[in-house]
Amino acid sequence: MSDQLEITLDRSSPVPLYHQVASALEQAIRDGTLPPETKLENEIDLAKRFNLSRPTMRQAMDQLVRDGLVVRRRGVGTQVVGAPVRRNLRLSSLYDDLQTEGAVQRTEVLSLERVPASADVAERLQLRVGEEVQHVVRLRSVDERPLALMENWVPPHVAEFSRETLAAGGLYNLLRTAGVDFRMAHQRVGADVADARQAKLLGVETGDPLVTMDRTALDSGGRAVECGHHLYRADRYSFDTTLVN
Amino acid sequence: MSDQLEITLDRSSPVPLYHQVASALEQAIRDGTLPPETKLENEIDLAKRFNLSRPTMRQAMDQLVRDGLVVRRRGVGTQVVGAPVRRNLRLSSLYDDLQTEGAVQRTEVLSLERVPASADVAERLQLRVGEEVQHVVRLRSVDERPLALMENWVPPHVAEFSRETLAAGGLYNLLRTAGVDFRMAHQRVGADVADARQAKLLGVETGDPLVTMDRTALDSGGRAVECGHHLYRADRYSFDTTLVN
DNA sequence: ATTGTCACTTTGTCATGACATTCGCAGGTT
DNA sequence: AACCTGCGAATGTCATGACAAAGTGACAAT
CATH class of the missing domain: 1.10.10.10 (Winged helix-like DNA-binding domain superfamily/Winged helix DNA-binding domain)
Structure with missing residues (x-):
């Protein structure tokens, strides 16, 4: 009382x-x-x-x-509340989430190139199909064990980056220092199974379950500045949310 | 303007x-x-x-x-905002979500019994291990195609129910009419693959991906009144969220 | 014993007013 | 041409006051 x-x-x-x-x-x-x-x-x-x-x-x-x-x-x-409360999902990106928990993480840039936007990516970033976007694939490990395979697309007019800066600070930090200020993200969580390549990279067996996450991030002007398709090992990651009336 | x-x-x-x-x-x-x-x-x-x-x-x-x-x-x-906005996740339960979209859905009660609470369930519902809880397993189909396999636990002191009322109105509606008013839910979304039994019920192949959802619902007094472990066909369901700074 | 009523407490809603902070732009200075 | 400054505009923060609605409990009436 x-x-x-x-x-x-x-x-x-x-x-x-x-x-x-x-x-x-x-x-x-x-x-x-x-x-x-x-x-x-x-x-x-x-x-x-x-x-x-x-x-x-x-x-x-x-x-x-x-x-x-x-x-x-x-x-x-x-x-x-009576039940134990898990910490909630935030718009901070995985990098920050893990860093605050004191884990040792490493990010490996598997690929970084400019590609024409696919129909899906173009729609999510509000671009024309075929317009050039930066495409990056990264593998994130925590305590030397792979956790996430992340694929992201960023329009060139938002920011330019290199493999080194990417590996160092995380994508969101990089974009923030480039002057982008995130305000909002729309996110969809689903499931899939690992194919041979994904399994090898993530250290699991082909056919093992993966959590999928598709996110589109918007800046303070309400424009899409980044979108991504991420795969997480289902045995080591999940998404928490609190719903309120 | x-x-x-x-x-x-x-x-x-x-x-x-x-x-x-x-x-x-x-x-x-x-x-x-x-x-x-x-x-x-x-x-x-x-x-x-x-x-x-x-x-x-x-x-x-x-x-x-x-x-x-x-x-x-x-x-x-x-x-x-510039990007198209998907409707957000709400504390309304799947039943309402689908009903408002005008789909024809059917819920089959596969099992309804009283069981002693496992360690996991006891912790989520703030009960003692072994205390008696109602356990219900349901299969939800939309347009005659299976979508979700749902397992829920409800303490007897919260509400009692039968197979008929369950199939008719959805679990949340049932609890609401029993005087429970939901305020909040904690929810965790992950992934898994279907075992033989699950695959048969959901109409997929063994090893196909499933979205898992574990939810604990709290009433206006902050006490846990229900918890559930749900499995969704990954090809037909996912969870949307909007994150805001 | 049950029901109805009333007072009290607490959160929910709404109004008005004020100042701070930040952004964008115009205009002047260097 | 580049930079700085100041102004206006818009949201962010905070205070005070008031009434409404809902739950709780006590008490009276039936």
């Missing part, structure tokens, strides 16, 4: 107050300071406690709700 | 204003009234036009951003 949370807010920081509060609460929930089923104080009192207005407090709670950490009920209050 | 949108708001309706506006705009975008790349009016003027306050207008825009329909840039404005 009551919580002796110690949250210090920095009003001069460029990071918004609602985000500071939400992050602090998220951490408190994840590290057990606020155990599952805990009933939080009401919004008004919480806002008062942190010297915030209620809209700001609500904005923080909204974020927690969207991330699947708490549940709100009108007339009742806000509770920490 | 300018838009001659005809949106009529019903201030006496129980559905919130921001939702009315967001739905109207979403439809305008999907049906082409607001084509891709269109620059919307600024928030202030839009709010004025609909006789709304700016926070309410912003709340509507927020929803469009989360659904991946528009992109906002500070100092610039709001644009409809």
